[in-house]
Amino acid sequence: MRPALVAACLLFLAPITGSVWATGSHVVMDPWMVCKKARKMRGKLADICRNETELLKQVARGQAKGVKECGYQFRARHWNCTAQRRSMRRILLKDTRETGFVNAITAAGVTYEITRACTAGKLVQCSCDKAKGGGGGGGPIGGLSGNAALPPGDWQWGGCGDNIRYGYRKSRDFMDARYKRRSDIKILIKLHNHNAGRLAIKNYMKPECKCHGLSGSCTLKTCWLKMPTFREVGNKLKDEFDGATKVISSNDGKSFMPEERSIKPPNRANLVYTENSPDFCEANLKIGSLGTQGRHCNATSQGVDGCNLLCCNRGFSQKTVNESVNCRCRFKWCCDVTCDTCIDRRVVNTCH
Template sequence: MMDKYPWMIGCLIFVFLFIQSGICIKWLSLQHSNLHWNLTSLNNNPGRGIRSGVRSPCAVAKRRYGFIKVQAKLCRNAMEAMPHVQTAAMLAADTCRIVFKDRRWNCSSITTAPYLTPDLTRATREQAFVYAISSAALTYTMARACASGSLYHCSCATKPTEPPEGTFQWGGCGDNLKWGAHFAKRFIDNAEKYVAEKAKKNVKRDNSLEENREAILKNEVAVINLHNNKVGRKVILEGLRIQCKCHGVSGSCNIKTCWKALPSIAEVGTRLLQKYTNAKEIETKAYEQHIATLKPKKISDQLLFISKSPDYCTKDERLGSLGTVGRQCNVTSNGPNSCRQLCCGRGYRTVVEEKIERCQCKYYNCCYVKCKVCRTMTQRYECS
């Protein structure tokens, strides 16, 4: 049967590829974890390991929270950094949900990690954003951890080489963006490169086109994921600002000590939202040529994606769409949260709610408070 329908083999391989293409962001499931990243008790236990019934948190992270081999190895070698990785997972998820809260895709997909929905495994525009924000969040968290003294092998950022302007001088403790980006590359980018290298090894000259198709496609997706990681880190770099503190007698500002500080994570999320809107679709040519022909570096500031996204209007689990039925919308807005856009033209229903609360309270004499009961009616609008 497969001999008669060779296109079916290609489709199955294509689907299998995209099921695997999001494995390097499964670590975002740490947003739900309560792991204790402390191996003091294990180090004092000569019988530690599976036989002792005590598991390393890194082994648990690999088994339960989606760490792949290279991430688990880094976890074992840099255990003290793992609480900050967990913080980064929560920061990335929260920022994504805030940025997209009023849109058809409201980033609810990110909460299902490590069991990712198809919209985060098919190299979509949404997957591009999630890769970028996760890379940015990890860089951000590690840079802050260095400056706060939470990590013993890094500290404040080095002072800028360019001379300061005016009456200020470089000082303070700047967020160590260089080390934060370095760690993010080791934890996220190296995982993606690991997937790409495995794919390259599976490309063999004597194999048929069908046999090589999966490996070539997987390599292409890895390159695009790496590019989107880089975009996330670049947004933080471009958002660095000078922050100062005054010094002087009686509150004067004779001398200003300044350092370069990170932008807020909310600002990073907003800038990545703009890049999500203007993301570039890449037409994969895996069936005819190798990944090198893509050369995504030429589009250095754009997020890249391969697969078109669903419209997220109706529920379709095959595509990862939860639909917008029941979502609250705004009847006076013209933006993405408007009932017209959010409800996809299906209309909306008005829900009237009565709120009963104490009001107009007065304090009498010394001993009691007397209040009236107020009833207020509110309306909200939900997509049909």
């Protein structure tokens, strides 16, 4: 890649990249750093870095979306998916459940943003998906997962759906192309979890329909396929995290299998890992744990956000916090809003 183009990419992406997840000397999903390291490479990744600057912008947006969703999904867990650089670097050096989720949600975020950009007409290389889903009137639907409910009544394929095929392919081209040693168990695990993240979108596309008919009678519907919300994608991957399978390398050195022979082999959509997670209760920067001291907890909950679990039975303190808030707001003609100031008192529980 020419130096001028590298500099242009950096300026183009600087406002978006924000938090960075890093492992060793490699920055995970920082498009500029990936392209800088790939400038002597050939193939699909090099082509993207040289010729598809707008696509790199969507990759960066997808990374940021993954960071945000990871934080939401683990907000009440011992490990809360902090984007703090030193902590995340240590986490990603291992092949734990947490690493698997990070790789999956990042791949899902990149796929989501590229697909959405296609539909919105932001990428010159693609557009929304005008291909028919297959069948019609309740017939077989090509490419539609059995997880999606069919539209009721009379309907036909039409409109312009989300181009998940392009988003899936470009996410794979950018994220997977630099990993060549596929016999390495760590790389096999990473690529598998990348793909599981993409499938959490592709396998859950669902129809969206528009009614046609006199006076809104909806005698016929035109339907197309839309992506699930990214919160639904995050929820699905969180479920996969909870049920992730611990695996070991197979004898052929090119695949993996469950560590326990009694466990059902994972499918392409399941998350996998090879190392047990460390104890995240106490701060330990050697393993990337920030601990739970100082975290807010729910004293009335028996779930993972409850003070006993979140504080790891160390106890917690309570204090009442007073905050000034606007209340009893009134609209005055024309055109002011006046409010009183009220004191909002709430109890905050903090882990010892």
